[in-house]
Amino acid sequence: MKGLVAENRQLVIKRDLNMPQVGEGEVLVQVKSTTINLIDLEFAKGKYDLFLKLARNNYTVKTGIEFSGLVATDGHTFKKGDRVFGYVNLLKSDKTHQEFVSVNEQYIAKIPANLSFSHAAALPLGALTSYVALNELVNLTSNSKVLIIGASGGLGVYAIQIAKRAGAHVTALTGDEHLQFLKSLGADDVIDYHASPLESLKDKYDVVLDLSNTKLYKQVKHLLVSDGVFIPAEPNKHFLSFVMNAFRKRKTKYLYVDKGDSAKLTQIANWVAQGEIQTCIDSEFLFEDYQSAISRFLQKGRRGRVVLNFE
Numbered sequence: 001m002k003g004l005v006a007e008n009r010q011l012v013i014k015r016d017l018n019m020p021q022v023g024e025g026e027v028l029v030q031v032k033s034t035t036i037n038l039i040d041l042e043f044a045k046g047k048y049d050l051f052l053k054l055a056r057n058n059y060t061v062k063t064g065i066e067f068s069g070l071v072a073t074d075g076h077t078f079k080k081g082d083r084v085f086g087y088v089n090l091l092k093s094d095k096t097h098q099e100f101v102s103v104n105e106q107y108i109a110k111i112p113a114n115l116s117f118s119h120a121a122a123l124p125l126g127a128l129t130s131y132v133a134l135n136e137l138v139n140l141t142s143n144s145k146v147l148i149i150g151a152s153g154g155l156g157v158y159a160i161q162i163a164k165r166a167g168a169h170v171t172a173l174t175g176d177e178h179l180q181f182l183k184s185l186g187a188d189d190v191i192d193y194h195a196s197p198l199e200s201l202k203d204k205y206d207v208v209l210d211l212s213n214t215k216l217y218k219q220v221k222h223l224l225v226s227d228g229v230f231i232p233a234e235p236n237k238h239f240l241s242f243v244m245n246a247f248r249k250r251k252t253k254y255l256y257v258d259k260g261d262s263a264k265l266t267q268i269a270n271w272v273a274q275g276e277i278q279t280c281i282d283s284e285f286l287f288e289d290y291q292s293a294i295s296r297f298l299q300k301g302r303r304g305r306v307v308l309n310f311e
Helices: 038-044 049-054 117-121 124-135 156-165 176-184 217-223 239-247 262-273 287-298
Strands: 003-007 010-014 026-036 066-071 083-087 100-104 108-110 145-149 169-174 189-192 205-210 224-232 281-286 305-309
Touching: 010 287, 026 117, 026 287, 038 287, 066 117, 066 124, 083 117, 083 124, 083 262, 108 262, 117 281, 117 305, 124 156, 124 205, 124 262, 145 156, 156 169, 169 176, 176 189, 205 217, 217 224, 281 287, 287 305
Parallel strands: 145 169, 145 205, 169 189, 205 224, 281 305
Antiparallel strands: 003 010, 026 066, 026 100, 026 305, 066 083, 083 108
């Protein structure tokens, strides 16, 4: 079996990997498509080695967190041959940059009939994280105003659609090359951050969702209504802001989605099947061409996910 392994802080293909062992509550899945994410590159460079050690994660393949594929062994819920997609546990699971992965059945859902493997692989992490942020951390209504920073990336393209589905007025902050694209996804207003930097914006929002992982509460405070909510995609940078929640009406919410959720992924799949949400792929590469995929991921101007296909 082939897969990507981190050696000297770089990813290399190995072709003699052992097949994963299937544990209780798991199924073996033949991976058809997977994706490149920032955290994959951080795992490869050893940024989370201590966390993996504490989680007793001794798996050889440490990169790849979302995927689609064919179930290869019967489980309690899923059967051999089922087309599934999902998001493995960030720290405790086997990873998906390999031909087969053993995954908990609670982390996966069936792929809609109208969706390819590559498009299904581009869905779970971004859509599920956006679902939690905008359906569970806040209560959006038709009167809600939402600002999404980093709106053209792998999370933002779903956050726009999920916020619109809830009836909110959505403003997307992005580069000028994405203006029409994000409007096509449903954004009511699209702002070019080059022409109108964040600090120059005057409107007030009920929710500011930062998917760029670059903003602090103090940088968005002027954009929030008196009881507005700031949701950063990387909560580890915002400890002080969480502490200060006790002393102010404006809040910073904790967003952390570290694994798939079968029920929520099934709901998302239903929305896709009904045409209420569309998947977004920036580019596709064969697994063997993973270096080109990484290079594309590191370029500016991406729209959605960079996908790796095994076939």
